[in-house]
Amino acid sequence: MTSTAIQIDAAFDSGNIEVLSIAGTTARLAIRKDTNSDFFQWFHFRVSNAAGRALELKITGLNASAYPDGWSGYNAAVSEDREFWGRASSSFDPGEDNGTLTIRYQPAGHLAWFAYFAPYSWERHQDLVASCALSAGVTHRVLGHSRDGRSIDCLDLGEGPKQVWLYARQHPGESMAEWWMEGALDCLTDPADPVGRALRRNCTFHVVPNANPDGSVLGNLRTNSLGVNLNREWENPSAAQSPEVLAIRNAMDATGVDLAMDVHGDEAIPAVFLAGFEGIPSWSEALQGGFNRYKAILDRRTPDFQTKRGYPVAGPGRANLSMSTNQLAERFGAVSMTLEMPFKDNDDLPDLAQGWSPERSAQLGRDCMAALLEWLAD
Helix, strand or coil, rough: CCCCCEEECCCCCCCHHHEEECCCCCCEEEECCEEEEEEEEECEEEEEECCCCCCCEEEHHHHCCHHHHHHHCCCCCEECCCCCCCEEEEEEEECCCCCEEEECCCCCCEEEEEEECCCCCCHHHHHHHHHHCCCCCCEEEEEEEEECEEEEEEEEECCCCCCEEEEEECCCCCCCCHHHHHHHHHHHHHCHHHHHHHHHHHEEEECCCCCHHHHHHHCCCCCCCCCCCHHHHCCCCCCCCCCCHHHHHHHHHCCCCCEEEHHHHHHHCCEEEEEEEEEECCCCCCHHHHHHHHHHHHHCCCCCCCCCCCCCCCCCCCCCCCCCCHHHHHHHHHEEEEEEEEECCCCCHHHHHHHCHEEEEEEHHHHHHHHHHHHCCC
């Protein structure tokens, strides 16, 4: 006889949830902490035996999560075919069970997947790398390996003098960053795209779509399998704690860096924005001017970008050089930047069905490449 209760599973790539209790179509859940770390915020699980039933899924204990401000105004990502990701109506009550996100959704089919953001699987990463590596003029290399032995893939293309590094998912739960990579690489590898063609003529690109594969597969928000936040390792990376950063930075030392973009997602701010390198010891007006000019171009090119909201700017000499953007600006004199996309929605241009989405992330990747071409021409 089939049980009347729903079932919940998360034993798959990037899966993360702990089932506390299930009663009919209601469940109490908790997010497992990052491996060897106290960070937690990413979730990804499947609900079965759900067809046509009104689900009520309560994720508890969120006042202690990495970014509790991220839950207010947030709607969980949901998919029934693992291709299209929409949003399920969600509400956050900080007074319930030490902070509870209640997700309500009625699937049409038997299965529904829920996630903090649309996942980008390790298998899809393999497909992305394989497809790009077959494109004319693209070279693939393995810069090194993660602590658990996964490859740090790099795609090199272009023949121009400007050395451009694009890298994503230092924080593995920020999966929108690899969706962005799909868009950027689509532009750069398409022989019919005039932006990509012009960029390949002017630049040599080094693209690392996933800088933290172990954390991605394990379902971590912020760390690798050792519990290390890779974006605090760039001043002194080590083979023991941060082999991923060590491999990437060594490759950068070999090529030099003129422009770098570190692609991320922000839990709390419902907007797309850029963070720079203000506060590095070697800061100059000329270097800052290059960053400011790129921001202005991107702001003009797409309504999904804005400059009013973002992170506080570090004072003179107070930049954290363990973060990649600051380290690369200081180390190479590069125009270096961190791109942040929302987990929620872009409140300046909301989409009730999907919020911020894989599709918009990929489109932003294309827009960032077009902005780069204009930036080079100025």
